[in-house]
Amino acid sequence: MSQMSFHSPIGELSIAEDNGFIVSVDWGWGSIQEETPLLIKVKKQFDAYFDGQLKQFDLPVRPFGTNYQLKVWQALQAIPYGETRSYQDLVKIAGGSPRSIGGANGANPLPLIIPCHRVIGKNGLGGYSGGEGLETKEYLLNMEHLFK
Structure with a gap:
């Protein structure tokens, strides 16, 4: 699993990728940092979202739940x-x-x-x-x- 953290207007966020899917967004700075092309794309979309330029995320996601x-x-x-x-x-x-x-x-x-x-x-x-x-x-x- 790869993870990348960044600063945002609502605090530090960490995003995690597993096998080509985004699996988590967490508050705080992750201990392991590994940029991947997908995580860089996610960061760009978050930046656009916080700038009011992105209204809907377009990312491969795999949330785990019931x-x-x-x-x-x-x-x-x-x-x-x-x-x-x-x-x-x-x-x-x-x-x-x-x-x-x-x-x-x-x-x-x-x-x-x-x-x-x-x-x-x-x-x-x-x-x-x-x-x-x-x-x-x-x-x-x-x-x-x-x-x-």
Whole structure:
């Protein structure tokens, strides 16, 4: 597995590639650094995303999760840039409950690429486990709204 880390407006991010697929995006600086053509492409797409020039990532991804998580993550990828959906909206698509949608969001191995930050509660933002939590979620939603 190859990994590359970089600085972003929401902190340090590390991306990992395995057999030609992106398998994780993590906050923090990874201990192993190995640039590959795919990881360089991912970094360029992240830069374009944060500059408001990229609305949807176009990358080979392979998130590992349960069948239910995969179904939720697929539904997340259908949420357009700059828009949000409620946990209840996703229940109608993927089944389960708002709590199980939240659990799948929290287990998302590819945040930003699979935009779990676009899911909000009926009475507020809901939660977010990436970066600085809700501060990071607010930043991402505001950035997307600005560049929409």
